Amino acid sequence: MDKISALTEQFTKFPGVGPRQARRIVYHLLRSRKDALLALANDIASLKDSVSQCTGCFRHFTRSPGAQSEECSICQSTSRTHTLMIVEKDVDLENIERSGTYTGQYFVLGGLYAPLAKEPLAYVRLGELLSRVAALRSAHDLTEIVIALAINPDGDETARMLEGKLATLNESTDEAVPPPFSITHLGRGLSTGSELEYADPETIKHALRSRF
Amino acid sequence: MDKISALTEQFTKFPGVGPRQARRIVYHLLRSRKDALLALANDIASLKDSVSQCTGCFRHFTRSPGAQSEECSICQSTSRTHTLMIVEKDVDLENIERSGTYTGQYFVLGGLYAPLAKEPLAYVRLGELLSRVAALRSAHDLTEIVIALAINPDGDETARMLEGKLATLNESTDEAVPPPFSITHLGRGLSTGSELEYADPETIKHALRSRF
């Protein structure tokens, strides 16, 4: 296969890029200057060198030069509250940070329970989550876990599964064990832009329950 | 203007019908049988004869033959709770009824505050609402008003305005006056199908506040 087709095929693996767009991207690169191509290639090749996956929350973050830490700035911060929010993806975490309304900690789950896949939990960091929760608990750094997954069947199924697993960590009659944490879910209701005419029954039910 | 164009023009006044579709509708009617056209014409001509606007909630309802009541079945019901939900349109009311999760009463406002219109309150039944609320109060039939308008700037503006007007009805030091009603809003948060990656800051804020 020629180089143009080979690179086109590589770009079709990018999320949301189809074959025609992939080809347009290749021609775009062919019109670019050689040094711009080298810079792009270098950034891609070195991406993983400067980006680490946080050992606390599993998000990706750019390491400061010379920094030894394997934890991201949020996990290292001492001013975050004792709440842990479980999100699916890095971009979910970023969007919530951008909203400026949450001051607790995070855990990036990596994926949702996928009932039809060969390994339904292949992308779910379940063991890592339980370890993290156990560690926070021992340090008396956990009072609440907020499950913040997509509001769809896979998200709901994953939330139910997590709730079950996490609940068992609370079961202990040992006095030395830290007090139990609560498990909550992000509130459901009308989103910005919602019209009552088109709201689904589940959303109406939640909106009625959580009226304020 | 010929009859085909004249009727086409009438159909373009229907909500959501453009000129091409209007014309297609006319040709659809031309292919219909004469008796089907007469039946449709009769239903349109007599629509208002059998449909009344409820004097309680202002929704439209089909009167039972021989019935004298000017109130709809919901307003006549004695099993509805002492909550009054303010919605904008008949279809909003219908959608909430369909959800089967609300058991109180309704008031159809008719429209939203339209800041750019010549008469911003032209379609808002404000006087009728205040009378209705006063009547329910005197009858000790009101403990809560739920404002259930669209989650957009016009809906929010209308909600603020209503809240101000309704609050004054609660101000009374007269002991004979019934206890004040509360004013609430439908809960905001993640709707069915929401993904955290795309949620707007306002929705995230509400979802965090109303976590459950």
Add this chain to the structure above:
Amino acid sequence: MDKISALTEQFTKFPGVGPRQARRIVYHLLRSRKDALLALANDIASLKDSVSQCTGCFRHFTRSPGAQSEECSICQSTSRTHTLMIVEKDVDLENIERSGTYTGQYFVLGGLYAPLAKEPLAYVRLGELLSRVAALRSAHDLTEIVIALAINPDGDETARMLEGKLATLNESTDEAVPPPFSITHLGRGLSTGSELEYADPETIKHALRSRF
């Protein structure tokens, strides 16, 4: 069923109108004045009284008051050329007339060959077309037939079928018979807005053949 639902159901039979839009139309009518409803009902009821289907081309047209003719103005015109264009629908004819580039006569076929339907030719006025062509021929009023159907499989299939049927009308060795007419198709090629990147092979083939 109540009147609102009954009329909603009638409107869902209109082309391109779904159940929600149908309901919005009913509420739109409920907000209209009684005399507007009566005018609309009257236009619908009397639509067929003032509109005839032309006995020549089968298009619908509004009869002038007092007019006896059963032919539309195009079919009655003596300045139209001896070309007959076969279109599927009234709106196709209207669109071509609006373009101002065709000066011949028309025949509205009524529908396309529908291979999967119980009666594939149920909506195709084949007998009427052949009679019309024979009549024009006898009057020496026909030199060309332009087939102007949709460029899709059903349109192509119908065109092929018509071509076969029409060709037999040309077969005659009788000297008294008028000279044969030609059968043509509307030119294919790049339409306004076409981009070469997205053109399909068939369109490219035609565009190459008919380059000018």
Add this chain to the structure above:
Amino acid sequence: MDKISALTEQFTKFPGVGPRQARRIVYHLLRSRKDALLALANDIASLKDSVSQCTGCFRHFTRSPGAQSEECSICQSTSRTHTLMIVEKDVDLENIERSGTYTGQYFVLGGLYAPLAKEPLAYVRLGELLSRVAALRSAHDLTEIVIALAINPDGDETARMLEGKLATLNESTDEAVPPPFSITHLGRGLSTGSELEYADPETIKHALRSRF
């Protein structure tokens, strides 16, 4: 700026890629294996090394290893006809080749006349085109030029401009000069999928003229 944001920004320069998608692509790469990233980076860095721009038609093509030629396989072929098709972009040329209906040569113009740009002809290889045409003429290798640009205002304007410039090359009374070439345009008409109801007047006009 951190590496994730830096690479995100680079991807937003790709045609058709917005900021959110760019970020998703970066996270996609972060989940990929190191060797896959290196392969992609290498392909991008070396893209221009193995891809040349043809000195004949200016399309991009992958050079065969060891090949010296600066012309693509189409320009080198001796079996192509003496027709030259002018297209805007590489992808246009590829799409026409894929259709298998054109056997002549090509010239990739590079862009359209852009009336609102500071330099309206910045991306148009006008000088290169005139040289190429002159060379083909001297070699008696040119009988027709087919202008095959987009059917929109900019494409039409560019076509008119090219026609003027190319026509002057034909003006010569010198007997030694090769016979003039013709200048044609791709045929216009109904494209695959066109419906008569929605065809614009220009398309109808062309479809009538080029009926077949």
